[in-house]
Amino acid sequence: MNNTVNIPTGVFTLDGLTARNMGLSCPAAFSPAQHDPLLHQLLTPQHIATWQFEQLRRIVATARKHSSYYRHSLRKVEPDMLQARENLPLLPFTEPHALRNDPMSLLCTSQDEVARVVTLSTSGTSGNPKRLFFSQTDLDATVEFFTWGMQSVGNAGDTVMALLPDERPSSVGRLLATALENARMRPVSGILTHGGAALARQAYAEGVRVIVGSPAHVRHLAMAWLAAELPKDAIHTVLLCWDTVPETVAGLIRHAFGCRVLTHWGMTETGLGGALSCGDEGMHLREADLLAEIIDPQTGTPLPDGNEGELVITTLRRTAMPLIRYRTGDLATILPDACSCGSPLRRIRSGKGRIHGAKQLPSGELLYPADLDNILLPLPHLYDYTARWNPQLGAPLHISLWPDPQRPADSLMLEKQAASALAASPLLEPLAKAQGITLQIEGPVSQANFTKRRIFSSLHASTPPLNGDIDHEHAV
Secondary structure: OOOOOOOOOOOOHHHHHHHHHOOOOOHHHOOOOOOOOOHHHHOOHHHHHHHHHHHHHHHHHHHHHHOHHHHHHOOOOOHHHOOOHHHHHHOOOEOOHHHHHOHHHHOOOOHHHEEEEEEEOOOOOOOOOEEEEEEHHHHHHHHHHHHHHHOOOOOOOOEEEEEOOOOOOOOHHHHHHHHHHHOOOEEEEOOHHHOHHHHHHHHHHOOEEEEEEOHHHHHHHHHHHHHOOOOOOOOOEEEEOOOOOOHHHHHHHHHHHOOEEEEEEOEHHHOOOOEEOOOOOOEEEOOOOEEEEEEOOOOOOEOOOOOEEEEEEEEOOOOOOOOOOEEEEEEEEEOOOOOOOOOOOOEEEEEEEEHHHOEEOOOOOEEOHHHHHHHHOOOOOEEEEEEEOOHHHOOOEEEEEEEOOOOHHHHHHHHHHHHHHHHOOOOOHHHHHHOOEEEEEOOOOOOOOOOOOOEEOOOOOOOOHHHOOOOOOEOO
């Protein structure tokens, strides 16, 4: 069975989409898989940067005119003052609390033009939820991005299984399904409620060639695929999204399916689509829609490319609710070098997660959920886990382990494997000596769902991320 994507060498479909959205006239702007020598003569990093700042001046003018929030925050900034990246600090940051306290004040269209309102209620945030508004034009832009991007992921005729929320109209799963149909691929919604084994059977029976989902969900499918000894040439590509991608999980998925693993970064705030990997290091930014920068999270000072910091984005074509210098709270690096694939689109490399998602260890180092993922998720008998730790109380790091429901008799084996893996971690050694690490095997799990991994401060019991409340803050 063919395990490749049938696009010409050196073609990255989002280059053509960027040219299309910038109004450039070349064959690749109309055909995603078109090999087009003219494209990269027109679509250069310098041309992209010039166009982005033209859009930035336009969006600042629009926001000052139509949004009461921006009318006040941008009162000292004239659009003509924004000519290059060194001028970006003239613009104040838009903080996440603006989306909680008075989201209507950021609206730049009439309420009649709002096609979708998204409420972001996250388990790690107290107070009002964030609210975001999207026009039909905004939603269409997301579908267009997915349509073009997926043609670098799969082929026309492929069956694509999505492990994503699709219950509501215009949810990420529904938008992706529309995009796949546009790209002449067949969308299939993975049934998460019956466990990994049933999901593997569904994928094999449906002839799935591409899988899109979070690392946690695809991990379960991959482990079930291995256990069932299903063929390694059936799946040619897995696209991981939604959460930080632990390298150990990516490696497990490659081993299980014998496939390539791509990654995507995006947030609801970016219009869901944000950056897509081509197979080389990093992910290419959606530069016709997002102006990205990296800042020092403590001082707000812009950092040069190649330095890790907080990712800040400005939406360049959003109509209902533009976000100007929005602080995402995500750690990332903008890679300084050109990509070997030939795309002129800048690339980001995701960090270990959210800036406020880490806990400081006795050694002074930071512990992120991704660190625990890399230690625990390779364990074959583990279904999921949660971590709870409050350093200020001097309490031990407490980890609750949920065994694989297909192998509940292996609970003792799981506890021994987890203890061994944690003890072997140099990062956790000072914590183990100073405050200790405790393990607890938990009862059966009911069904998978969508939440973000985090280290809880509360010592009360919690449900595993695959079973918790839905968290829509980040998406495919």
